[in-house]
Amino acid sequence: xxxxxxxxxxxxxxxxxxxxxxxxxxxxxxxxxxxxxxxxxxxxxxxxxxxxxxxxxxxxxxxxxxxxxxxxxxxxxxxxxxxxxxxxxxxxxxxxxxxxxxxxxxxxxxxxxxxxxxxxxxxxxxxxxxxxxxxxxxxxxxxxxxxxxxxxxxxxxxxxxxxxxxxxxxxxxxxxxxxxxxxxxxxxxxxxxxxxxxxxxxxxxxxxxxxxxxxxxxxxxxxxxxxxxxxxxxxxxxxxxxxxxxxxxxxxxxxxxxxxxxxxxxxxxxxxxxxxxxxxxxxxxxxxxxxxxxxxxxxxxxxxxxxxxxxxxxxxxxxxxxxxxxxxxxxxxxxxxxxxxxxxxxxxxxxxxxxxxxxxxxxxxxxxxxxxxxxxxxxxxxxxxxxxxxxxxxxxxxxxxxxxxxxxxxxxxxxxxxxxxxxxxxxxxxxxxxxxxxxxxxxxxxxxxxxxxxxxxxxxxxxxxxxxxxxxxxxxxxxxxxxxxxxxxxxxxxxxxxxxxxxxxxxxxxxxxxxxxxxxxxxxxxxxxxxxxxxxxxxxxxxxxxxxxxxxxxxxxxxxxxxxxxxxxxxxxxxxxxxxxxxxxxxxxxxxxxxxxxxxxxxxxxxxxxxxxxxxxxxxxxx
Numbered sequence: 001x002x003x004x005x006x007x008x009x010x011x012x013x014x015x016x017x018x019x020x021x022x023x024x025x026x027x028x029x030x031x032x033x034x035x036x037x038x039x040x041x042x043x044x045x046x047x048x049x050x051x052x053x054x055x056x057x058x059x060x061x062x063x064x065x066x067x068x069x070x071x072x073x074x075x076x077x078x079x080x081x082x083x084x085x086x087x088x089x090x091x092x093x094x095x096x097x098x099x100x101x102x103x104x105x106x107x108x109x110x111x112x113x114x115x116x117x118x119x120x121x122x123x124x125x126x127x128x129x130x131x132x133x134x135x136x137x138x139x140x141x142x143x144x145x146x147x148x149x150x151x152x153x154x155x156x157x158x159x160x161x162x163x164x165x166x167x168x169x170x171x172x173x174x175x176x177x178x179x180x181x182x183x184x185x186x187x188x189x190x191x192x193x194x195x196x197x198x199x200x201x202x203x204x205x206x207x208x209x210x211x212x213x214x215x216x217x218x219x220x221x222x223x224x225x226x227x228x229x230x231x232x233x234x235x236x237x238x239x240x241x242x243x244x245x246x247x248x249x250x251x252x253x254x255x256x257x258x259x260x261x262x263x264x265x266x267x268x269x270x271x272x273x274x275x276x277x278x279x280x281x282x283x284x285x286x287x288x289x290x291x292x293x294x295x296x297x298x299x300x301x302x303x304x305x306x307x308x309x310x311x312x313x314x315x316x317x318x319x320x321x322x323x324x325x326x327x328x329x330x331x332x333x334x335x336x337x338x339x340x341x342x343x344x345x346x347x348x349x350x351x352x353x354x355x356x357x358x359x360x361x362x363x364x365x366x367x368x369x370x371x372x373x374x375x376x377x378x379x380x381x382x383x384x385x386x387x388x389x390x391x392x393x394x395x396x397x398x399x400x401x402x403x404x405x406x407x408x409x410x411x412x413x414x415x416x417x418x419x420x421x422x423x424x425x426x427x428x429x430x431x432x433x434x435x436x437x438x439x440x441x442x443x444x445x446x447x448x449x450x451x452x453x454x455x456x457x458x459x460x461x462x463x464x465x466x467x468x469x470x471x472x473x474x475x476x477x478x479x480x481x482x483x484x485x486x487x488x489x490x491x492x493x494x495x496x497x498x499x500x501x502x503x504x505x506x507x508x509x510x511x512x513x514x515x516x517x518x519x520x521x522x523x524x525x526x527x528x529x530x531x532x533x534x535x536x537x538x539x540x541x542x543x544x545x546x547x548x549x550x551x552x553x554x555x556x557x558x559x560x561x562x563x564x565x566x567x568x569x570x571x572x573x574x575x576x577x578x579x580x581x582x583x584x585x586x587x588x589x590x591x592x593x594x595x596x597x598x599x600x601x602x603x604x605x606x607x608x609x610x611x612x613x614x615x616x617x618x619x620x621x622x623x
Contacts, residue, residue: 009120012129020138023113030114035089035122038063043122045089047172057088057168067091071164076100079162080581081155083184084108085177086166087116087136089123096164097131101584103577105133105152111169111176113138142180145187157191158574186438190348193435195570202566203612204284204308205328210616211311213334214623219314219323221341222304227362233257233475234363236354237276239264240372242456243382246468247272250369256476257367260358262350263291265370268384270296280354281305281313282347290386292316304357306347307331324357329563333556337501348439355443365449367471372457373437374421374429419458422465429458437461451475505621511557512614518547519607527603537596544599547606561609568605572598 014021038044038060045057059066071092076082080103082096087110096106108128110116116138119125128134137148149156163184170177198205235250235257237243243265250259251274261269261276263283269276270293279301281288289312303317306326314321323341325331335341344356351371358366370382381387417434421427429437437460444450444462452463453471466474526532526540551558562569575598579591 005124006121009125009129012126013120016129016134017136020136024117024120024138027114027117029118029121030112032112033057033115033118035118036060040064042091043089047168049172055168055172057166058091063089063091064095067095071095071099074162074164076162076164077585080104080159080577081152081161082106082164083156083161084164084166085181086110086169086173087119088166088169089119090125090128092164092166093134094127097127101581102131103133103580103584104131105155106131106135107149107152108134108136109140109177109180110136110138111173115169140180142176142183145180145183149184149187153191154195154573155577157188157195158570159577161188186435189431190435190439193432194348195566199567199570201284202328202564205326206330206564206612206616208284208310209307209326209328209330209334210620212307212309212314213620215311215314215321216307216323216334216341217338219321219341221339222322222324222344222357222360223340223342225322225361226342227360229258230362231364232361232480233365233367234358234361235259235367235369235476236351236358236371237261237265237269238351238354238368238370238372239268239381239385239387240370240374240454240457241376241379241382242372242454243268243370245455246369246453247274247382249468249472250274253472253476255479256472258358258361258363258480260354262354263288264350264381264385264387266291267293267386268382271384276301278302278304278357280350280357281309282350282353284308284310286310287386289313304353307334324353329559333560334501337504338498349436352436352439352443355440359443365451365471365475367451367453367468367475368460368463369453369455369468371440371452371454371460373433373460374419374427374457376427376456421457422455422459427458502621505617508557508560509614509617509621511554512610512617515547515551515557515606516610516614518550519603519610522547522603527600532596534592537592541592541595541599544603551606560613561606564609564612565605568602568609572602572605575601 010021010025013024032048034046034048034054035043036046038058040062042063044060044063047055047057049055076096076099080101082100082104084093084096084106087093087108093106093108096104128136135148140148163181165177233256237250237259239262247268250269251272254274259269259274259276259278261279263279263281266276266279279292281291281303282305289310292313294312294316298317299320301320303314303321304324305314305321306324308326308328308331314323325335325341325343327346342360344353344360347353347356351368355366355368372380415431417429417431418426419429419434437458441461441463444460447462450463451471452460452465453468455467459465522540522543526536526543532540551561575594579594579598582589582591582594
């Protein structure tokens with residue numbers, strides 16, 4: 001390749017990624033790789049390892065044809081997103097670009113900077129550098145993957161992605177690419193669970209947040225208690241089936257640790273005469289109310305919650321509740337207008353929230369019990385938990401408890417997974433619990449104070465596994481009750497001037513009324529007749545596009561609407577991407593009916609979201 005072409009590559013790289021250019025420009029190539037001309041003409045690549053053994057990276061006969069044949073097996077024409085492991089001389093990426101839409105997103109990960117520098121000298125990368133959807137990462141840290149993938153998280157999660165590997169490079173650098181691949185899979189597994197949760201619960205989140213508006217204003221925030229329990233041992237009690245083994249050990253040493261109960265573990269603890277210092281609740285479902293015994297005196301322990309929980313829960317702790325901020329957009333919006341309660345970051349489960357809260361308090365060590373993250377004899381929860389009581393209520397002579405436990409187990413169907421427990425025995429888990437396990441382990445990185453004393457279930461990477469009896473003996477030797485009082489009497493927040501909030505709510509109501517008026521006009525003009533003709537459909541599509549652009553002019557309003565009906569907006573986004581891709585691949589095809597159906601469904605989504613927000617903002621304004 002000529003020096004002029006190399007200069008062109010470097011100039012394009014500098015424009016695309018100045019930081020990467022600064023790393024690559026000084027490099028001369030790699031002594032581990034040799035470039036030769038293939039039989040068909042384009043350059044090929046061979047790697048020589050430390051033992052002098054040579055291995056072909058690309059075909060010595062037809063590297064371009066080899067790349068094309070490999071991609072045929074990956075059905076790339078059905079994808080709009082790609083993650084490429086190993087760039088090599090770029091043949092696979094260039095074939096993806098030739099065969100797919102210009103809207104495709106192509107994330108390329110190459111381990112070796114010197115190999116990339118060599119490839120820049122041998123191949124014209126103009127096709128790659130000029131593609132608007134290409135992102136190139138060289139020797140990226142796999143553990144920092146989340147930051148790199150976040151810009152396209154929604155797209156890759158909703159529309160999926162095609163994984164493409166330069167196999168000889170990936171296999172030869174498996175220590176790097178194996179970790180990278182695991183991080184990619186875990187990132188999108190977690191993302192899929194989060195998106196599914198939002199799709200299922202988004203309307204319930206909004207209902208609870210509006211209902212908890214007054215309770216939140218009158219609650220203390222966790223900010224007041226930052227680092228207030230340094231070096232106090234904390235036990236986080238979850239309601240896994242292994243809790244039945246050693247719950248009495250907690251009772252015998254109760255005065256020697258700070259006890260945080262997840263909501264589902266509250267009833268089992270109280271049944272055994274054990275009172276926690278804190279109970280944590282974050283789940284929006286009405287079923288979570290059943291984890292609380294509202295006849296029990298709650299004045300001796302605290303509720304830590306976010307505003308997405310059912311309103312009955314914070315109401316049961318009028319003088320003993322501490323709030324932390326939710327990641328739901330409506331909650332974030334209210335926080336901007338009022339005050340911050342304190343942030344625990346991204347939360348995946350109530351046990352995860354408990355872990356984050358104990359770290360927020362500076363407790364050490366943090367001891368986990370009942371955190372099985374798996375089934376035990378087809379049972380996920382301990383005795384006396386709400387879920388156990390639910391089964392017992394259904395027990396009859398012909399349908400014993402084991403029958404109902406098996407029915408619940410089988411309901412997980414394709415989401416069931418299998419692994420090894422702490423004792424080397426095969427156990428069943430679920431995709432969601434595996435994801436929670438991974439998220440837990442991410443929180444343990446660099447920590448030396450996380451003890452897993454669950455004594456059952458699957459191990460959590462990064463935690464020290466010892467029995468609860470040993471944990472109590474080694475780490476919980478001193479009485480800590482006096483220090484717990486630091487958290488026992490939270491002050492209630494005073495209602496500050498709400499003028500700013502009232503003004504912001506009024507502005508949103510007016511914006512929503514404007515959108516509602518435009519939706520009413522669209523319905524009157526195009527949807528009153530049963531079936532509009534082609535001209536009417538096209539006009540409706542055009543007007544919906546204008547309306548969507550108008551909504552996007554105020555990002556707060558757009559995010560508030562999207563947050564209420566997350567599933568509806570996701571369906572529109574997915575459908576829109578598919579239609580745009582079809583248009584690019586076949587300019588002559590008519591997609592009028594598909595576009596009309598897409599916008600008709602989205603019209604109903606907008607009407608429902610706008611009406612709900614208008615009504616509830618007006619209620620909030622009157623409080």
